[in-house]
Amino acid sequence: MLQINVSQLLKSPVGATRNYEVNDIAEIADGNSLIQGEVMLTRTDRGILVTGTLHTEIELTCSRCLNPFTCPVELNIEEEYFPLTDVNTGAPVDLPDEPECFTINERNILDLGEAIRQYGLLAIPMKPLCREGCAGLCPTCGCNLNEGPCDCPSKPVDPRLAELSKLNSSQ
Numbered sequence: 001m002l003q004i005n006v007s008q009l010l011k012s013p014v015g016a017t018r019n020y021e022v023n024d025i026a027e028i029a030d031g032n033s034l035i036q037g038e039v040m041l042t043r044t045d046r047g048i049l050v051t052g053t054l055h056t057e058i059e060l061t062c063s064r065c066l067n068p069f070t071c072p073v074e075l076n077i078e079e080e081y082f083p084l085t086d087v088n089t090g091a092p093v094d095l096p097d098e099p100e101c102f103t104i105n106e107r108n109i110l111d112l113g114e115a116i117r118q119y120g121l122l123a124i125p126m127k128p129l130c131r132e133g134c135a136g137l138c139p140t141c142g143c144n145l146n147e148g149p150c151d152c153p154s155k156p157v158d159p160r161l162a163e164l165s166k167l168n169s170s171q
Contacts, residue, residue, distance in 0.1 A: 002026060002035070002116065007108035009043055010087040016043040022054055026113055028120030031059050035116055039077065046096065047082040048110060058120065060128040064136035065144050071128060075119040081110050 002024045009018055018041045026035045039052030054075040061068055082095050083104040095101060104110045135145035143150035157165055 002112045004041070004110045004112070005108055006041060006048055006081075006104060006110045007087055009041055009048060010083060010104070010108060012043050014043050014045050017041065022052070022112070026056075026116045026120070028056065028117055029058055029060070029124060033058055033120070035075075037075075039112070041110070044080060047080055047104065049078070049080045050110070050112065050115070051078045053077075054116065054119075056120065058124060060124065062130035062134055063127045064129060064134040065146055066137065067130055067144070067146075069128075069130040071125070073120060073123045075116065075123055077112075077115055077119055079115050083108070 002022070004020055006018075009016060020039050020041065021037075022039055023036050024034075025032045027033075033056040035054050035056045037052055037054035039050050039054070042049045042051070054077060055072070056075065057070045057072050059068060060071045079102050081102045081104050083093055084095070085091060085106050085108075086093055087108060090106075095103065102115060137143065138145055138150045138152055140152040141150050143152075
């Protein structure tokens with residue numbers, strides 16, 4: 001459930017909490033992912049603070065071998081949502097001077113979708129690897145070196161460094 005009706009929590013005193021299980025699909029990084037976990041909603045003096053840990057798996061492409069793989073991701077969410085209208089009167093409420101703050105719509109629905117998307121994008125590794133020791137691709141023929149060595153001849157040694165290779169072979 002990514003959309004939560006928080007009208008009763010907005011009527012509660014500051015400090016009141018509600019826990020919600022999250023088990024839904026959300027769009028992260030050009031694909032849909034199953035999001036699971038629990039969030040706690042806490043009534044603040046200005047709105048509702050959402051905290052929780054969510055788990056998902058994202059389909060990525062390895063930056064070395066270019067094979068697709070599934071990357072487990074943990075999202076530690078902590079965001080405050082602000083209502084657009086007063087829950088009792090329905091009158092518009094001034095939002096805080098925070099750019100791009102998360103809001104609770106006029107029907108008192110808090111939507112976790114955008115926060116999950118943003119936290120998911122931040123959790124993706126800058127250089128995703130299918131495994132720690134990924135060998136990558138041969139720079140000459142493009143063969144996936146994880147599947148075995150290629151038939152390309154080894155690079156000739158720079159003649160200026162030839163003496164150093166003798167040191168390595170003598171050990």
